[in-house]
Structure formats: C-alpha cells, structure tokens
Amino acid sequence: MIFTVAIDGPAAAGKGTISRGVAARFGFAHLDTGLLYRAVGVKGGDPILAAKSLTSEDLARADLRSLHAGQAASKVAAMPEVRAALKDFQRLFARREGGAVLDGRDIGTVICPQAEVKLFVTASAEIRARRRWLELGGEGAGAIYADVLAQVRERDDRDMNRADAPLRPAADAVLLDTSALSSDAAVAQAVALVAARLGRADL
Ligand code: DC
Secondary structure (H helix, E strand, O other): OOOEEEEEOOOOOOHHHHHHHHHHHHOOEEEEOHHHHHHHHHHOOOHHHHHHOOOOOHHHOOOOOOHHHHHHHHHHOOOHHHHHHHHHHHHHHHOOOOOEEEEEOOHHHHHOOOOOEEEEEEOOHHHHHHHHHHHOOOHHHOOOHHHHHHHHHHHHHHHHHOOOOOOOOOOOOEEEEOOOOOHHHHHHHHHHHHHHHHOOOOO
C-alpha cells in the first residue's frame, strides 16, 4: 500500500511528536525532513555539495537538534539548489511501500502534493518558544526564553518568506493548532484523520 501523511508547520509546533505517534500507530515509516537540512547546515563547506553527498553518519550527528543547527538549517534551506538535491530522496521515501509519514515545511505543497493526508500543525510563537526553552533545560540550564523566542520568530520569518518552497499550508491541508492541546490529544486528532482516510472506523 502506498499512503503518505504529510505533516508541515513551523518549528516546535508539535510535528515531530505527531509524526512519531501516527507512524507508530499505523506501522508507517517516518522521515523528519528537518534533519536533512540540519545535517547540511552543520556539515560546513559548500552547502550544495553537502546536500548532494549526505551520508548516514551526517544524519546521525549528536548536535543536529541544537539551536545552532536549526538556524544553520533554515539558512541553507533557502537555497533552491540545496532543496533540489534533497528532493528525490524525500519523494521516494514518501511513496515507499507500506506507508510513510514525513514532517517538514513543504511536504504537502512541493514534495508530495498527492499525499493522502495533509496536516498543517501550528501553535503561537510564544508557546512554541516555551516548549523549545523547556527542551533546552529551561532556566536551570541557562537557557534564556527571550533569546529562544527571538530565534523562533527569526526562523519563522525566514522559512515563510523565502522564494523557493516557503512554509505555508497546502490548500487541502487540515489545520491543527496545538497551542491548547496536550501531545496525546494532538496525536489522537491526527490518528483519527488518518484512520478516516484509510476507512478504518475501528481505530
Ligand atoms: O523542522 P526543523 O526545525 O528540524 O527544521 C530546520 C529547518 O530546516 C527549518 O527552519 C527550515 C528547514 N526545513 C525546510 O526548509 N524544509 C523542510 N521540509 C524541513 C526543514
């Protein structure tokens, strides 16, 4: 069975948790496409060459989830040649046998417009920054909320206003605002949507 769930949205909206939950529930493969851009961003050297020659070691680096990697990713992600170099891998993953969940910024609009389910996950910038700040360890770890909020806004701005594949919901995407939802509730809503599309009322 070919079945793609496209999950797009800004940083820290809950895409990762929802994607992992949906993939586990239906036994689908999951690709966090942000990791591809993060790996290119931290590799150094020419980003286009880096995108063309990404290895599994690059994708296993321990520092890919850092704020620095997120900012670096957002910058290289604005380069059309970088996006082009990563496109085929993502498209093949999306249409692999057995079902796939991909999360990112342009999955429903550019990578897989034919996705069977498209979700656009959002939350306010303040709530997303607070989640990121807590993930970083909060005050105890020396993280400064105002800095995290500024970085979230800067990244939103860059991701939404770039010329190539800007962050925006596909016309046929279902919007899911997680500002006031627990992660369990957000996953449950996404699972219900996928189950309905699969025609499985029992799930
Ligand atoms: O989802 P994330 O925070 O790991 O993504 C890091 C950056 O990569 C994000 O700011 C924009 C870019 N990105 C993108 O342009 N397209 C994607 N499909 C995924 C991520």
